[in-house]
Amino acid sequence: MPSISKATYLWILTIAIACCSAIKCLAVQHDLKEAREKLRREEELRNMERAGRTKAERRLRCELKALIRGQTNGGVCLKPIARISSPFKGRCGTPRQGLLAPNARGQIKLQSGICKTSLDQLNAFTHMWVIFLFDQNTNWTDALCSESESFTYTAKIAPPRLFGKRVGVFSTRSPHRPNPIGLSVVAIQAVDEKAGVIHISGVDLTDGTPILDIKPYIPYDVVLEHKVPAWVVCEDLPAWQLQVMPEAEAVLRELATERGSPFYSTYEELRALLRDVLLQDVRSIHKGRGTVVEDKSSLKGGANFSEPFTCNIDDIAVEFVALQNAIQIIRCSEEYRNALDPGPEDNKLVIENKRKSHG
Structure with missing residues (x-):
């Protein structure tokens, strides 16, 4: 078996290291792309949840006001401090x-x-x-x-x-x-x-x-x-x-x-x-x-x-x-x-x- 010269060995080692670095760089870029995509999806989901929660809270306030107005003729509850x-x-x-x-x-x-x-x-x-x-x-x-709203x-x-x-x-x-x-x-x-x-x-x-x-x-x-x-x-x-x-x-x-x-x-x-x-x-x-x-x-x-x-x-x-x-x-x-x-x-x-x- 022919022997490999020292120069050839170093050349092969350099190519191997370069290939490993390239593969690792591609993997990092792939992971970064996936992380960015995941962050984008989470931000969209959070914005949708915030919008939905705000809408639900607005609807709840309207329904609560209507309920209070119907039950207490627009009254409010005040607690002593x-x-x-x-x-x-x-x-x-x-x-x-x-x-x-x-x-x-x-x-x-x-x-x-x-x-x-x-x-x-x-x-x-x-x-x-x-x-x-x-x-x-x-x-x-x-x-x-008195349970009557006509109490004067x-x-x-x-x-x-x-x-x-x-x-x-x-x-x-x-x-x-x-x-x-x-x-x-x-x-x-x-x-x-x-x-x-x-x-x-x-x-x-x-x-x-x-x-x-x-x-x-x-x-x-x-x-x-x-x-x-x-x-x-x-x-x-x-x-x-x-x-x-x-x-x-x-x-x-x-x-x-x-x-x-x-x-x-x-x-x-x-x-x-x-x-x-x-x-x-x-x-x-x-x-x-x-x-x-x-x-x-x-x-x-x-x-x-x-x-x-x-x-x-x-x-x-x-x-x-x-x-x-x-x-x-x-x-x-x-x-x-x-x-x-x-x-x-x-x-x-x-x-x-x-x-x-x-x-």
Whole structure:
């Protein structure tokens, strides 16, 4: 067998290496082409799926809107984001406007399902809007129990400052409205983001009121040129001072230091709250709002409006009379419950009982 020269061997080896490289290059090009084709097919499939999903979601929204419109006459479901703790356990004694009672304190605590970081930077503002539900409305419980779409609300109501005269409900801030939603401005005292709690003042909400939303108060909310009826800005109430009888003062001083209120720990703080609230005359028009003991008009239809009036403020029964020049607190006690002014838990019982009676 003839021997292969070294040069020939190297030539054959070079050709073999070149052929292997060429084959490997062709294989890589084939794999790359298949990968590109696979990527193109996946992108097309993803675009088709996205288009189909978007179309399906659009169709689902349309059907859902039609379903809601058909079942609830276009209504929507709102869930509370928070609850408020305040010194006012019932409607009687709750300020009609929070800014008129700057010493009325409260705490808004976020519900467990609301992320606490939602409060980030809220402490950079001094005031905020609170959107809430009038959950203690008596006509609201009637609306919940009614299955008829024709359930109606009183179109005209009598604001306290009009002393019996009626105007359209949408011309007032009355809680008795088709949708029992309220709006208040409160002052931000502190924000505890870790606990999910906002400490506020200027509160005009009852304890346990569901909060639907909060929004910061900004300069653009101020309307410089505005017009309101005279009865909105002018109220013919006497220029009262607050007087606390010695016996009542002794009880208030004791309660302020011993009962552990989350809002007031001194007599001076508690007295400031009572001054803010009582000097605005918490009595309704049917209970003698604006009348005084010496006023003969306080005897109307056999009702003696000169009798002492009692309300619950920070779990204290405050009994007072309206004199010519002063609101005079004559008695105070710790235990108080107004059976005619149910709280949130009582409202639940009222609703259940009404539903049973309707059923």
